[in-house]
Amino acid sequence: MQTYDYIVVGAGSAGAVLANRLSAHAANRVLLLEAGPPGHPWTHVPIGYARMITNPAVNWLYSSEPEPTTNGRRLPVPRGRMLGGSSALNGLAFVRGQAQDFDSWAQMGNPGWSYADVLPFFKRMERYEGGGDDSFRGRDGPLRVTNPRPCDPLYAALIAAAEEVGIPHNPDYNGATQDGIAMSQATIASGRRMSTAACYLAPARRRPNLHIETGALAEALLLEGQRCIGVRYSVGGAVREARAGREVVVSAGSINSPQLLELSGIGQPDRLRALGIETRHALPGVGENLRDHYAPRTRWAVGARGYTFNDLGRGMGLARQALRFALTREGMLGMVGAPMRAFLRSREGLEAPDLLLGWVPMLMEPGPKGPRLSSQSGMTCYAHPMRPESRGHIHITAADPRQPPAIRFNFLSSPVDAELTLRAIRIARRIMAAPSLARLQVAEIAPGADSTADDEILDWVKRTAETTYHPVGTCKMGTDPMAVVDARLRVHGIAGLRVADASIMPTLTSGNTNAPSIMIGEKAADMVLAEAA
Known part of the structure; x- marks a missing residue:
């Protein structure tokens, strides 16, 4: 059994950060375990997410259980399975969230997580190349964040509308x-994806005190009494064990982190017993509190030609886009997943926005090898509440780490989520009907202009909506009986073990979750190092 000071399980948005920061101290011997491969050629090209979204080589390809509010559908739940994790195949939008998100975490009994507390870590991690106020933005961090080029006519028309x-x-x-409405800031620089693999691991890989093991599936945490002493994992079918002299940090994400805890006997005793797993530590919150954004995709035809990628990216247009990207690193191949977004208030009197709209300048349709460009020119606009109250859960179904866990979102179980989803869709309709878009000859395709009643629209939502791939909360931080970690991310009741990834979020942040996950990795590294000093 090899011994390290620290073992980090998962090389994703938070885990890669931890590996970098912990190994920056030469005295620390760090092992980073990643179940997937080192990477994939398409990860470097921004539009590469379209080629990796259904690729089992680099994607866990999870799916949710059928539920009434998804009309009995299984929803795709893609998760990155390579160095960089989901930061290596996501839609590249950079959204921190609101100050209120983090202030609410602190008010829920998590000291050190207010916006004032986390802002220094957001600043430390980013190298923002736009304008903005230096009191909010970082300029010399490892993660390059850029503004898009000036708006083309389509985006200018949306802003005006x-x-x-x-x-x-x-x-x-x-x-x-x-x-307000804005072009999306992105983890793209010089036409290349800025994943945590590129920005945090690449500069650290040659450190002699950092060992990165890919193709390493974590099977269980090693426990001695109420202390975690290491990890059992397999590489190519061969089982190995590694010991942690100081700590194990689980950064496997909102699906795999609770899975690993349960496989190790940490969780709900009745559930573990039914699977033949000995309960090593009862912790009822493991796998609970699952939250995600349930987002219907409204669809809009654009009669005017030459505005959307359905016109610009098909046939010879695709060759022209490839040439444009090769020469300028711009265009369709260099595009963030949703190039424009708006943060809105559903009603007057709110302290901050509670709805999100995001526009994609194309229509997609199913194809034999995954989604493909539609022959019809148009736009997609997703619309959803940013802080849903509906909560689901994730739990293992077998004592086999290779078996995917059962994911139940329980979407729209909170009436306020349904109400806010309707408001978001209606605001999207108002924008798309505004005078500035008239010359583009915009017409509603879905849910359809004839769908005006609440129950008609909600029926369409249940039949068609998907997540925005932002699962959080399944190892939540707090002091209540369902909390899994404390404010320093230490697992309640188990020494030498922390969880540091999106699973610790008590509630969803307002927008995409990659930036907050990287911040969590930065803050966790500081906590670990401070306690070792």
């Missing part, structure tokens, strides 16, 4: 306030 219905343009939604 939003302003016509009272939604202002916000040049920096990661600054003082999130309100």
Whole structure:
């Protein structure tokens, strides 16, 4: 059994950060375990997420259980399975969330997690190359964050249309306030994806005190009494064990982190007993509190030609886009997943936005090898509440780490989520009907202009909506009986063990979750190092 000071399980958005920061101290021997391969050629190209979204070589390809609010459908739940984790195949949008998100975490009994507390870590991690206020933005961190090029006519028309219905343009939604419509800031620089593999692991890989093991599936945590002493994992079918002299940090993500805890006998005793797993530590919150954004994709035809990638990216247009990317690193191949977004308030009197709209300048349709460009020119606009109250759970179904866990989202179980989803869709309709979009000849395809009643729209949501791939909360931070970790991310009741990834979030942040996950990795590293000093 090899011994290290620290073992980090999972090389994703948070785990790669931890591996870098812990190994920056030469005295620390660090083992980083990643179940997937080192990478994939398409991870470097921004549009590569379209080629990896159904690729089992680099994607766990999970799916949810059928539920009434998904009309009995299994929803795809893609998760990155390579160095960089989901940061290596996500849609590249960079959204921190609101100050209120983190202030609420602190108010829930988690000291050290207010916005004032986490802002220094957001600043430390980023090298923001746009404008903005230096009191909010970082300039010399490892993660390059960029603004898009000036708006083309389509995006300019959307900004103007939003302003016509009272939604202002916000040049920096990661600054003082999130309100308004804006082009998406992105983890893209010089036409390349800025994953944590590229920004955190690549600079650290040659350190002699950092050992990165890929193709390493974590099977269980090794426990001695109420202390975690290491990890059992397999590589190519061969079982290995590694010991941690100081700590094990589980950063396997909101699906795999609770899975690993349960496989190790940490969780709900009745559930573990039914699977033949000895309960080593009863912790009822493991796998509970699952939250995600349930987002219907409204669809819009664009009659005017030459505005969307359905016109610009098909046939010879695709060759022209490839040439444009090769020469300028711009265009369809260099595009963030949703190039424009708006953060909105569902009603007057709210302290901060509670709805999100995101626009994609194309229509997609199913194809034999996954989604493909539609022959019809148009746009997609997803619309959803940012802080849903509906909660589900994730639990293992077998004592085999190769068996996927059961994912139950329980979407729309909270009535307020259904109400806010309807409001988001109706605001999207108002924007798309504004005068500035008239010359584009925009017409609603789905849910369809004839769908006006609440029950009609909600029926369409249940039949068609998907997640935005932001699962969080399954090892939540807190002090209540269902909390899994404390405010320093230590697993309640188990020494030498922390969880540091999106699973520790008590509630969803307002927007995409990659940036907050990287922040969690930065803050966790500081906590670990401080306690070792």
